[in-house]
Amino acid sequence: MKNTALIVCVLGVACPAAAAQVTENFTSAASTSNGATLGQCSQLTVGLAGSGTLTVSGNGTAAISTPAVGDAAILYSSQPLPATYKVSVEVQNVAYPKGSVENGVTVLAITNNLPSPGTEVDWSTHRLVAVEIDSKPDFVNDSSAFVNYWDSANTLYTWDGSQWGAGDNGWNPYFPPQTSYEVTVEKTATDYVITVSSGGASVTSATVPVSNVAPASSEYLVVGDRITDFFAGSMNVVRVTMPASCGGSDAGPDGSVPEFPTPEAGTGYYDGWPTGGDGYLPSKPRPTEPSACDCNVGARPRAPLGALLLLAFLLLARRRAA
Numbered sequence: 263m264k265n266t267a268l269i270v271c272v273l274g275v276a277c278p279a280a281a282a283q284v285t286e287n288f289t290s291a292a293s294t295s296n297g298a299t300l301g302q303c304s305q306l307t308v309g310l311a312g313s314g315t316l317t318v319s320g321n322g323t324a325a326i327s328t329p330a331v332g333d334a335a336i337l338y339s340s341q342p343l344p345a346t347y348k349v350s351v352e353v354q355n356v357a358y359p360k361g362s363v364e365n366g367v368t369v370l371a372i373t374n375n376l377p378s379p380g381t382e383v384d385w386s387t388h389r390l391v392a393v394e395i396d397s398k399p400d401f402v403n404d405s406s407a408f409v410n411y412w413d414s415a416n417t418l419y420t421w422d423g424s425q426w427g428a429g430d431n432g433w434n435p436y437f438p439p440q441t442s443y444e445v446t447v448e449k450t451a452t453d454y455v456i457t458v459s460s461g462g463a464s465v466t467s468a469t470v471p472v473s474n475v476a477p478a479s480s481e482y483l484v485v486g487d488r489i490t491d492f493f494a495g496s497m498n499v500v501r502v503t504m505p506a507s508c509g510g511s512d513a514g515p516d517g518s519v520p521e522f523p524t525p526e527a528g529t530g531y532y533d534g535w536p537t538g539g540d541g542y543l544p545s546k547p548r549p550t551e552p553s554a555c556d557c558n559v560g561a562r563p564r565a566p567l568g569a570l571l572l573l574a575f576l577l578l579a580r581r582r583a584a
Contacts, residue, residue: 282506283348288499291320299340300324303508309336311379311490323354323498326367328487331494334379336486341507343372343449343481349504350446351485356395358495366396367487367495370445372454374478382492386416390475391454393445396493409456409468414476421456421468442500449481 286301294300294317296310308316314335317325326335343349351370358365371392391411408430409421419426443465446457452472458465483504487493 283503284506285501285503287322287501288318288324289320289322290318292318294318294324300337301502303506305340305504305507306337306502307340309338309378309486309488310334314379314487316486323500325496325498326486327496328494331365331492332490333494334486334488334490336377336379336484336488337499337502338377338484339482339504339507343483344505346449346451347481347505348446348448349483349502350444351483351502352442352444352500353485353497354442354500356443356495356497358396358493365494366394367493367497368485369393369395369443369497370447371484372447372449373482373484374476374480375482377482377484377488379488379490382489385489386412390478390481391447391456391470393456393458395443396495407458407465409458409466411454411470411475413474416476419470419474421466423466426468426470447483 284301284303284305286306288300292298292300294308294315296308298308300306300308300318310316312328312333313330314328314333315325316335316337317327319325324337326337328335339349349370349372353367353369356367356369358367371394372390373388374390375388377388389410389412392408394408394410396408410430411419411426413419417428418430419428420430441460444457444459446455446459448455448457449472453469454472454475455467455469457467483502485499485502486497487495
């Protein structure tokens with residue numbers, strides 16, 4: 263029945279669902295008190311401590327600021343990530359105090375518990391993989407990038423540009439603070455793939471087997487400064503893309519969740535757009551507007567009658583040949 267199953271999937275009758283992605287680009291002003299949620303699916307949560315702030319004024323950024331050690335400000339995923347996933351964050355204007363202590367920010371990290379501001383000891387027991395930009399007094403560069411993972415014994419491994427090594431004295435290129443950077447972590451059934459890019463050009467990419475990283479029953483993303491006895495700094499988060507967390511499992515061809523346009527004047531039709539979760543075809547009117555959290559969009563259209571008849575003919579021919 264392998265060939266039959268392939269025919270069915272090609273015709274769109276029963277294909278595996280793709281994980282829907284949702285992007286928050288901070289173009290609408292929002293409340294950002296501790297515990298507030300952001301995004302069309304409330305997929306992100308704000309965590310604050312001390313004098314840490316996270317400001318979303320609707321200008322296309324979430325401004326994170328922790329003026330001093332003891333402050334914390336983070337964005338984290340409200341729900342656990344799926345078993346396999348792809349998350350990405352774009353940041354710019356990274357800054358932090360320079361001096362006799364290490365300061366900086368976490369551009370993107372994956373943890374094994376629901377993130378919250380806490381001590382360095384707490385952080386060290388829950389981190390899995392992370393990309394950080396910070397300043398270390400014993401390093402020549404004052405904006406060093408660290409691509410890290412931790413194993414089950416909590417041993418730190420750092421990417422040096424070509425291979426992993428124990429400790430954090432490997433790869434530390436200079437990252438101009440005003441430059442925009444995108445960090446992506448993709449988890450497959452076998453690997454974590456960590457990519458850093460800028461302006462569409464790859465800076466580095468590292469792969470580590472899932473079996474090498476500390477085990478986790480659930481995983482969350484976190485961005486910002488979550489440590490309350492270490493680190494201080496600031497940055498602007500431009501975009502966070504992650505799996506949708508409010509229903510729906512089908513995405514468009516590029517893996518994104520499209521927004522519904524305004525119907526063509528006087529028609530009520532959404533011509534040329536993917537169907538919604540209710541299965542309405544692009545050429546058919548939807549009875550109601552999608553809700554503020556209609557993440558089940560981009561579903562595959564139902565197979566047309568002609569395709570079903572073709573399938574029936576192929577199955578019948580196969581049976582007669584047998």
